[in-house]
Amino acid sequence: MPIATYALVALDCPDPPALAGFYRAVLGGEVKKYDDWYDLYVPGGTRIAFQRVPDHRPPEWPRGDRNSQQAHLDLDVTDIDRAQEEVLALGATPLDLDDQGGERRFRVYADPAGHPFCLCLP
Incomplete structure (x- = not known):
């Protein structure tokens, strides 16, 4: 028996509505706003969340010397x-x-x- 069920992936970013809109354009679905948190409900039941982090530093790919890939x-x-x-x-x-x-x-x-x-x- 599993301990938990998958709920979502949350991505830190400086502009949640813009990033939610980018992924909505790529994947389809509906965006819902909750304060500084936005959820994208993708067709098929998957959910991706976007949360505001004002000092967000993007991950470095493929190197991780400054900041890891994160996800x-x-x-x-x-x-x-x-x-x-x-x-x-x-x-x-x-x-x-x-x-x-x-x-x-x-x-x-x-x-x-x-x-x-x-x-x-x-």
Whole structure:
């Protein structure tokens, strides 16, 4: 019997409504505001939260000498090239796009607050 059930992932950021909007544009769903905390309810039942941290320092990827990766999200896509164009248009920053000639099935980006996330082919 498990001790707990999964509830959400919370991301620190300087601008919760903006980051919630970025992920809503990527994943769909509905954003709800609670003071300085925003929840994104993604279709299928998953929830991602965004909390205001005024002195937020984005993680460094892939190095961790200044600040560790902290966390990252893996997002499955069916067309990685089209998905890449769309997340870049929304404000993502490319971190590692080398798919090694198609051998590696993911690419790494940073969201507008600097959190790493991967677009992955299932």
